Amino acid sequence: MENLEGRLTKLALKGDQRAFAELVELYKDKIYHLGYRMLNNRHEAEDIVQETFLRVYRNLDRYDDNQKFSTWIYRIATNLCIDRLRKRKPTYSLDAELGDQEGTDGYSLIPSDNVTPESELLLSETQRTIYQAIDELPVKYRSVMILRYLQDLSLQEISDVLDMPVTTIKTRVHRGREFLRKKLGPRL
Amino acid sequence: MECKLAVSMMHDYLDDDLPGQQQRDLKEHLLSCPDCRAKFKELEQTDMLLFSLMHQSPGVSDDLVGRIMGALPPSRKERRFITWIKKHPALTAASVFLLVMLMSAVTLWKQDGQLVVKGSDLDQVVIQGDTVIVPSGKRVTGDLTVENGKAQVYGEVNGNVTVIDGSLYQASTAHISGQVKSIDQALSWFWYKVTNMFSDVAYR
Structure with a gap:
């Protein structure tokens, strides 16, 4: 069908x-x-x-x-x-100062x-830590983790989307998860 | 079981990628190894946090759909025509060539309203305004062509008489030995031009 x-x-x-x-x-x-x-x-x-x-x-x-x-x-x-x-x-x-004016980068x-102050408040410390950690991930891990957790895709589906072997995806998910676990460690 | 293998199996488990027998092996190891147990707990919580928190993102602007639809290229029908053109370059080139030819021919056809008289023996012909007269008793040897004017034949013509965009009057005394042609349609005019061109080229 x-x-x-x-x-x-x-x-x-x-x-x-x-x-x-x-x-x-x-x-x-x-x-x-x-x-x-x-x-x-x-x-x-x-x-x-x-x-x-x-x-x-x-x-x-x-x-x-x-x-x-x-x-x-x-x-x-x-x-x-x-x-x-x-x-x-x-x-x-982004971090480089622009030179012409002090303090501008x-x-x-x-x-x-x-972001309204309200929605800003709704973000808990844990949430912020997670988002920050995801942002720190190298792009090749970030894309895999986003597809896995945000879009709920299986390893096979991610491999179809990125046109990469499943084994590569698997390694990246494992490493990405390990990276995030270390970042979140103290909060778990 | 080595702890290193156990960690790899934990990840597989979280990815729904660990067969039943190995799940039991992992569980056995976790029961005996507190370090791995702690690590598994952390990984599992990371996994759950990611699943639950990733879905909280700010919403899209209300007008985004409108903007998307507005930015779409014009209707697909038009584009189908373009893809057809891309697929048939030879046909397209040929039809464009024909179109240009036709346009120039049509503009030529409408271009001048001037009287044109062609023939090999024009001394015998009298022209009054836009009227070309072959007076009675006179004899024109060779073809006679009149464009954008009237032709009145009272005498004799030893050849073809062609009238383009005009009228032909043949008096009862007229005698035309060749063909008589009247052309006032674009197509036959075009045909005349083409055949004329070829015979011109052939005679030169």
Whole structure:
């Protein structure tokens, strides 16, 4: 039997915009969370959502029914995030002072996250520690851990998304988990 | 069991990737090794914390869906046409060439309303305004072509008479030995131009 996403992509391919809007509704939050955890910035996460769906739309005719739609869209989104992180790194360091004014560094240029004080308070120390630890993970571990824990993907599904052997994914999950355990150690 | 192996099995267990028999082996080891027991507890809690906390992220902006839908390229039908073009470059090139030819031909056709008279023996012909007259008693040897004008034949023509975008009047006294052609359709005009071009080339 055909699944919902398969049917929606077919309709969207025929030019049905409402079907595509439904796909957006189904996946926008998942992609947003993925982007947010990968990039740790709301604006960039929204950019990722937008770019991902644009790519999905452009390549609808290349979508292969035999693979899960989620695998396909996560692959697009993860690749976009990794590209962004790669571009971000060598060009500038956030910690470097900009020189022209004292006390200004790269962070001051990034549009601030408008987290309301309330939602800020709701973050417990443990939560903050976890998010910080995830942010400290090298990208290749971070992407695997996010797919595993945020998107609840199995090792096999992660290997499909990242196009890597399951054994590699397994090693990365183990190491990532070990890293986070050490970071959280005192709080457990 | 070595502790190193046990740790690897703990991870496999957390990944739902540890067969039943090995689960029992691990449990046995944990019961006998307090260090591993502590480590397993930590790993399990890390795992559970990650599962529960990863799902708490700020929500998307309300207008995001609208922005996404607004940023989509125009309807797919149009794009299908473009992909068709990409798939058939030769056909596209040929049809564009034909279109350009046709356009230039059509513009040429409409271009001038000027009277043009062509023939090898125009001395015998009288032109009044846009009317070309072959007076009675006169004899024109060779073809006569009139463009954008009226032709009135009272005399004799030893050849073809062709009238383009105009009218032909043949008096009862007229005698035309060749063919008489009247052309006022774009297509036949085009055909005339093409055949003319070829015969011109052939005669040169």
